Amino acid sequence: ETLLIKGGTVVNAEDEQRADVLVKDGKIAQVASGLKTPKGAVVVDANGKYVMPGGIDPHTHLEFLMGGRTGVDDFHSGHRAALAGGTTFHIDFVLPLEGDMMKGLKNYWDKASNALMDYGFHMAVLEWSDKVAKDMATVVEAGVNSFKFFFAYKGAFMVTDETYLKGLMRCKELGALPMIHAENGDAIEIMQGLLYNQGIRGPEGHSLSRPAFIEGEGTGRAVRLARLVNAPLYVVHVNSRDAALEIEAGLEAGQRLWGEALAGGIALTDEPCFSPDFKKAAAHVMSPPLRSKSHQVHLKQALASGKLQLIATDHCGWNSSQKAAGRHDFRAIPNGIHGIEERLHVAWEDLVNSDMISRSDFVRLTSTEAAKAFGIYPDKGVIAPGSDADIIILDPEKKHVLSAARHFSNIDTSVYEGKSIKGQVVTTISRGRIAFADGQIKLKAGAGRCSAAALAGVRRYMLYAPSSRAGLFGWRSR
Numbered sequence: 001e002t003l004l005i006k007g008g009t010v011v012n013a014e015d016e017q018r019a020d021v022l023v024k025d026g027k028i029a030q031v032a033s034g035l036k037t038p039k040g041a042v043v044v045d046a047n048g049k050y051v052m053p054g055g056i057d058p059h060t061h062l063e064f065l066m067g068g069r070t071g072v073d074d075f076h077s078g079h080r081a082a083l084a085g086g087t088t089f090h091i092d093f094v095l096p097l098e099g100d101m102m103k104g105l106k107n108y109w110d111k112a113s114n115a116l117m118d119y120g121f122h123m124a125v126l127e128w129s130d131k132v133a134k135d136m137a138t139v140v141e142a143g144v145n146s147f148k149f150f151f152a153y154k155g156a157f158m159v160t161d162e163t164y165l166k167g168l169m170r171c172k173e174l175g176a177l178p179m180i181h182a183e184n185g186d187a188i189e190i191m192q193g194l195l196y197n198q199g200i201r202g203p204e205g206h207s208l209s210r211p212a213f214i215e216g217e218g219t220g221r222a223v224r225l226a227r228l229v230n231a232p233l234y235v236v237h238v239n240s241r242d243a244a245l246e247i248e249a250g251l252e253a254g255q256r257l258w259g260e261a262l263a264g265g266i267a268l269t270d271e272p273c274f275s276p277d278f279k280k281a282a283a284h285v286m287s288p289p290l291r292s293k294s295h296q297v298h299l300k301q302a303l304a305s306g307k308l309q310l311i312a313t314d315h316c317g318w319n320s321s322q323k324a325a326g327r328h329d330f331r332a333i334p335n336g337i338h339g340i341e342e343r344l345h346v347a348w349e350d351l352v353n354s355d356m357i358s359r360s361d362f363v364r365l366t367s368t369e370a371a372k373a374f375g376i377y378p379d380k381g382v383i384a385p386g387s388d389a390d391i392i393i394l395d396p397e398k399k400h401v402l403s404a405a406r407h408f409s410n411i412d413t414s415v416y417e418g419k420s421i422k423g424q425v426v427t428t429i430s431r432g433r434i435a436f437a438d439g440q441i442k443l444k445a446g447a448g449r450c451s452a453a454a455l456a457g458v459r460r461y462m463l464y465a466p467s468s469r470a471g472l473f474g475w476r477s478r
């Protein structure tokens with residue numbers, strides 16, 4: 001199918017220009033003003049609208065299995081939600097299965113067989129052994145180029161500093177990007193016990209057990225250990241000023257770091273977590289927890305000034321019936337909030353409409369930077385000839401209100417309930433096909449694929465030369 005997107009303003013991370021966009025065979029063929037309509041082409045009118053690269057959400061958990069429960073958004077409903085909100089690519093987290101990374105990855109390839117749009121995968125490292133080191137190389141060959149380590153979820157996912165350090169060095173050898181969930185699982189477990197024994201059982205206990213300075217401690221430790229072995233590092237879900245300041249300090253020390261803010265972190269505060277309404281409070285429980293307004297303001301300023309590099313969601317779809325497992329004990333509330341559908345609109349409203357960032361910054365923070373960090377640029381993350389035609393059209397005048405009643409996600413609540421947005425994605429194009437228009441999803445299950453770019457990512461776009469150098473000279477010279 002050939003599409004001509006006519007009369008819009010094309011916004012990329014570097015610039016914006018009035019131009020038409022010609023799409024052929026799933027790719028962008030031409031970007032120029034006054035393009036003639038080829039015979040048989042479908043014309044999409046973008047007058048008065050912004051034509052931007054589709055959103056890339058580098059942090060999601062579709063069909064996520066945690067604590068014996070499975071999240072309610074799979075690759076079908078999650079992709080419907082994403083496309084309706086202007087996201088055309090995401091990177092999901094795979095856990096090893098029965099101690100085997102490739103088994104875990106194959107399991108996710110199966111889960112994604114009903115995908116509508118393209119996707120890639122990160123892999124979690126949960127322990128250290130020769131097998132793990134070998135497995136990492138195997139999944140790199142299969143297209144994974146990023147590995148997540150947890151400093152939280154003690155007894156489940158948490159790793160020791162030793163495993164983390166060995167993992168960082170292995171990532172360097174493989175040319176892959178390490179990622180960290182930066183908290184402190186030992187400290188959290190002790191605080192949880194103290195609070196519980198004092199009679200604090202409700203969702204507020206979740207927030208109280210994970211203070212911002214402990215997120216800061218975990219982030220500072222992760223960043224400094226990465227400095228020790230001279231490894232790049234991507235810090236996921238930065239939810240506090242304390243964590244953001246640690247990333248800033250690492251950047252000032254010359255480290256190669258990415259700090260990932262979340263739509264939730266910039267749009268929400270921890271206030272609902274202290275509500276007597278359990279359903280509402282539990283819906284907001286995630287780790288690291290949402291914080292107070294002053295943290296929220298700091299995160300937005302850090303994004304605006306370049307101290308945090310991108311915006312993800314950590315989309316993790318638990319229904320209220322699943323959250324209810326922790327009704328009498330906050331420690332049993334499944335962690336995670338949604339956002340794959342709302343992220344672009346939240347960032348547009350709270351950052352662009354509030355004049356904190358430009359439209360080009362918006363594209364960089366929600367698309368281009370993630371494409372670069374994870375090796376899928378310029379296939380994705382830019383509107384330019386040769387790139388995949390993953391494109392959104394946003395009408396800046398269209399007003400709408402976010403709500404569980406109207407969202408595409410399977411989740412039965414919305415942490416964004418009632419939030420007004422000026423500006424709406426009216427058309428989403430996924431590899432040249434109209435995926436969302438007139439308020440409806442147009443693609444069928446199976447239309448998505450594990451991105452060829454992501455599959456070839458490490459080879460084609462290696463950001464770091466493989467190296468076993470332990471950073472001794474790196475840190476001494478700084």
Ligand SMILES: NC(=O)NCCC(=O)O
Nearest residue numbers: 181286287314316335336
């Ligand atoms: N973030 C969260 O609360 N749940 C999802 C798992 C994770 O990313 O840590």
Ligand SMILES: [Zn+2]
Nearest residue numbers: 181236237287
């Ligand atoms: Zn995490």
Ligand SMILES: [Zn+2]
Nearest residue numbers: 059060061314
């Ligand atoms: Zn996550």
